[in-house]
Amino acid sequence: MHTETSPAGDTANTTHNNPGATGGSGGLAATAPGQLRVIKRNGTVVPFEDSKISVAITKAFLAVEGGTAAASSRIHETVARLTEQVAATFRRRMPSGGTLHIEDIQDQVELSLMRTGEHKIARDYVIYREEQARKRAAKASLSQETQDAASAINVVQANGTRVPLDLDRLHTIVSEACTELEDVSEAVILDEALKNLYDGVSADELATSLVITARTLIEKEPNYSYVAARLLCDTLRSEALTFLGVARSATQGDMTQLYARALPAYINRGIELELLSPALGNFDLERLGKALLPERDLQFTYLGLQTLYDRYFIHSDETRLELPQVFFMRVAMGLAIEEPDRNARAIEFYQLLSSFDYMSSTPTLFNAGTLRPQLSSCYLTTVPDDLRGIYGSIQDNAMLSKFAGGLGNDWTPVRALGAYIKGTNGKSQGIVPFLKVVNDTAVAVNQGGKRKGAVCAYLETWHLDIEEFIELRKNTGDDRRRTHDMNTANWIPDLFMKRVFNGEDWxxxxxxxxxxLHELYGRAFEQRYTYYEAMAARGELKLFKTVKAENLWRKMLGMLFETGHPWMTFKDPCNLRSPQQHVGVVHSSNLCTEITLNTSADEIAVCNLGSVNLPQHIGENGLDLDKLRKTVRTAVRMLDNVIDINYYSVDTARNSNMKHRPVGLGLMGFQDALYRQHLAYGSAAAVEFADRSMEAISYYAIEASSELAGERGTYSSYQGSLWSQGVFPIDSLQHLVDQRGADYIQVNQEQTLDWPSLRARVLETGMRNSNVMAIAPTATIANITGVSQSIEPTYQNLYVKSNLSGEFTVVNPYLVRDLKARGLWDSVMVNDLKYYDGSVQPIDRIPSDLKAIYANAFEVEPRWLVDAASRRQKWIDQAQSLNLYINNANGKKLDITYRMAWYSGLKTTYYLRSLAATGTEKSTIDTGTLNAVSNQSAAPVPAACSLDDPDCEACQ
Structure with missing residues (x-):
């Protein structure tokens, strides 16, 4: 990039506003006696010129207020007055002439701006001076050898032209990337990056060199993750702004003006390319452009921004059109498109998303504002027991999966192997051959190339095919009866668990x-089931099999340990606590086990997800309830909007969603919230925090849905629901206790908020949504926002994460913060963490209190995970994606843990994590193998196929 001479005689990037430079032209100038002279930073002396001051102050005003006609007159008059004040000050001080430093002039300009009330201009002027000072310091710190080498490098542009390496621009970019970050060095990045450059390096390689240099430093200092993200953002700006015709490149400082221009250019071009809905053109794009907040680009970690770039930003022929804030505004506009005051709501939604206080689910981020806004996350279906219905369900799977929906299929109604088929006078082949087709369909339909299709099949434990179903993921046996790419889950009645506890037959x-039996639960199921057992004993039923319940349970646990499937989910708590039990039955959960909605031949259940970023709501005194309430109110509105805007590829899904209007507000960053309060996950305090935080989210979510009902009306099947009876999730817990029996459940029912007044409000106003809460895995959106996923404990304190975007070093910034505070963070500690696979427990010099706080997932006793989940579950009308981590897993540990999960009132569980899958190579950065990944598992974590699972290629 070419340069120009600033009013101070310094070189400045032409794309960068330069409000802080004042003085004369470069070179040594002869001056007459009595004339003022200026010493520049390079030591040269030049005449003092009023016009140079005027130009510098004018640039400062233009950088803040723009060059509109309305502002022009005021700026001209104000600049003239300020210039005269500054010049008069020095002439008064030195009536006989003399020499002053350029910094003296800039100090006086700053003072004059403050005295005349131009505080915003003064603030930007100060910031600019600080940035320039940092750049000069960074440049001075470079070795002369490096600077000499840089002067000999030419960069090949995209059009093939060669231009000299613009070292000043590199300083600007790196300086901005390091702004307000502790313990990062501009000089280290520049010095190391420049060592790897050569004459003829491409512009892309130059940008990549800076990013990679910052990446390699992350394990030593987590703040380099922010530096790497900001350096990557420079590349993104060049790509998108060039495509949109707004600018060829830009610094972060330039985006104060350019974002406002980029948004309308992006919307118009996106509509022209048929990538965006034409309805976005009806917004006030000038108003929305001015609402964009460029400084929020600085929030990203490298993993978060790279994930957005690789998978979320809209592109044309692999060229990204979107920049981060434009992306969030596009999603916000897509969700506000049917609001009466769509511009105000779009800004409200944008501010929430871009703050990272809340994040919509991946399908919403992918598709909001596009021609096919498939925004919903989960679809649940029941497969009927006839051939046309079975293949119709498989077709529904394909259509729903095509547009990024995760699927849960209830296969319990389909007759078992050996059952009589009246139409052919033959016998059924059972469910397994059909599941093989479902598996292959999920692989074939890859959600637009963004991620693989994903489905989970559910089967009740009394189904005659259950033993074959349990073995579907085995790597041995007849491969025609195996499904290696889909998920499976047991749908377990309470009666089966009672038989296991009591050592009885099943x-x-x-x-x-x-x-x-498919339609019954609780005591009604128990009565009917024992009736059928009596019929079988009398010989009135010919197709049945009797097994020891405990033996089948052990087989279920054994396959779960060996293959990771089927997951354990519990039918009765899902139904007995369902607000919608008056209009149907919950026959399964979804792909990630957090959705519990009714399904039937006429209704495909749909759920729309989003998550509160919990650590963003932790203040000095713990949970910030006022901020949380504000976040939840806007989030529930956004989720409710999804229902009306959503693209439905299957009519039965539309009918169900419009009738019941369920949403699933969840949370993420639970572990980060504990770190911010210095609480160990394995502690009573953490369990109590899980209780209190979920109680608050539940309260505000129900309140928000009721407020929406007052504005928009209740959902159509509201009458007869538990809501209409004043029965909230905390109240439905007693239904489960009564039906199951107190001997088989132990749950905490304490509450702290004013629930009676909220019940009265709901009874008066109603609810907009049949279901309001569900905690999803959030693996990818947690990456975007830079927090721990969902309710998970920390996987490891230092490890390499691999997904479709590449390999990323992840180091626990909270641990680094606390170790620094105690003088314990150094290169030896990095090596120790790598050697011990991210565990702090074997490192002697780490104090015991930090060892407790930073215990990893496999070092936290499973009972703490279950206890915390049990406390949350009492407040949630749906369920939660709960992974269970068991170190040195064996049959006894699994048996105890899963019995405890059922006994504690949980509705579902998700993956069993028995051992870590990968770890960092035990070596230092100097070996060049920083990102090597080594297998550590004797019994590896099973390959996942869930949309939001942390270790699943399909999910990332």
Whole structure:
């Protein structure tokens, strides 16, 4: 990039506003006696010129107020007055002439701006001077050898032209990247990056060199993750702004003006390319452009921004059109498109998303504002027991999966192997051959190339095919009866668990003989099930099998340990606590086990997800309830809007969603919230925080949905629901206790907020949504916002994360912060953490209190995970994606843990994590193998196929 001479005689990037430079032209000038002279920073002396001061102050005003006609007159008059004041000050001080330093002039300009009330201009002027000082310091710190080498480098541009390396611009970019970050060095980045350059390096390689240099330093200092993200953002700006015709390149400082221009250019071009909905053109783009906040680009970690770039930003022929704040505004506009005051709501939604206080789910981020806004996350179906219905369900899977929906299929109604088929006078092949087709369909339909299709099949434990179903993910046996790419889950009645506890028998049936068991739960199920057992004992049913309940349970646990499937989910708590039990039955959960909605042949359940970023709501005194309430109110409105805007590829999904309007507000960053309060995950205090934080989210979410009902009306099936009876999730917990029996459950029912007044409000106003809460895994959106996923404990304190965007060093910034505070963070500690696979427990010099706080997922006793989940579950009308981590897992540990999960009132569990899958190479950065990944597992974590699972290629 070419340069120009600033009023101070310094070289400045032409794309950068230069409000801080004042003085004369470069070179040594002869001056007459009595004339004022200026010493520049390079030591040269030049005449003092009023016009140079005027130009510098004018640039400062233009940088803040712009060059509109309305502002022009005021700026001209104000600049003239300020210039005269500054010049008069020095002439008064030195009536006989003399020499002053350029810094003296800049100090006086700054003082004059403050005295005349131009505080915003003065603030930007001060910031600019500080940036320039940092750049000069960084340049001075470079070795002469490096500077000499840089002067000999030419950069090949995209059009093939060669231009000299613009070292000043590199200083600007790196300086901005390091702004307000502790323990990072501009000089280290520049020095190291320049060593790897050569004459003829491409512009892309130059940018990559800076990013990679910052990446390699992350394990030593987590703040380099922010530096790497900001350096990457420079590349993104060049790509998007050039494509949109706004600018060829820009610094972060330039985006104060350029973002406002980029938004309308992006919307118009996106509509022209048929990538965006034409309805976005109806917004006030000038108003929305001015609402964009460039400084929020600085919040990203490298992993977060790279993930957005690789998978979320809209592109044309692999060229990204979107920049981070434009991306968030596009999503906000897409969600506000049917609001009466769409511009104000778009700004409100944008401010929430871009602050990272809340994040919409991946399908919403992918598709909001596009021609096919498939914004919903989860679809649940029931497969009927006839051939046309079975293949119709598989077709529904394909259509729903095509536009980025995760699927949960209830297969319990389909008759078992050996069951009679009246139409052909033959016998059924059972569910397994059909599941093989479902598996292959999920692989074939890859969600627009953004991620693989993903589905989970559910089967009740009394189904005669349950033993074959349990073995679907085995790597041995007849491969025609295996499904290696899909998920499976047990749908377990309470009666089965009671039989396991009591060492009793269990009977397997074909649903064609006992069809009503599928629709029953609680005591009604127990009565009907024992009735069918009696029929079988009398010989009135021919197709059945009797097994020891404990033996089947052990087989379920064994396959869970060996293959990771089927997951353990519990039918009765899902139904007994469902607000919608008056209009249907919950027959399964979804792909990630957090959604519990009714399904039938006529209704495909749909759920729309988003997550509160919990650590963003932690203040000095713990949970900031006022901020949380504000966040939840806006979030619930956004989720409710999804229902009306969403693109439905299947009519039964539309009918169900419009009728019941369920949403799933969850949370992420639970572990970060504990770190901010210095609480150990494995502690009673953490369990109490899980209780109190979920109680607050539940309270505000119900309140927000009720407020929306007052504005927009209740959902159509509201009458007869638990809500309409004043029964909230905390109240439905007693229903479960009563139906299951107090001997088989132990749950905490304490509450602290004013629930009676909220019940009265809901009874008066109603609810907009049949279901309001669900905690999803949030792996990818947690990456975007730079926090721990969902309710998970820390995986490791230092490790390499691999996903579709590449490999990323992840180091726990909270641990680094606390070790620094105690003088313990150094290169030896980095090596120790790598050697011990991110564990602090074996490192003697780490104090015991920090060892407790920074215990990793496999060092936290599973009971703490279950206890915290149990406390949350009492407040949630749906469920939570709960991974269970068990170190040195064996049959006894699994048995105890999963019995405890059921006994504690949980509705579902998710993956079993038995051992870590990968770890960092035990070497230092100097070996060049920083990002090597080594297998550490004797019994590896199973390959996942969930949309938001942290270790799943399909999910990332």
């Amino acid at each position: 009977t397997l049936f074909s649903p064609s003989d006992v069809p009503d």
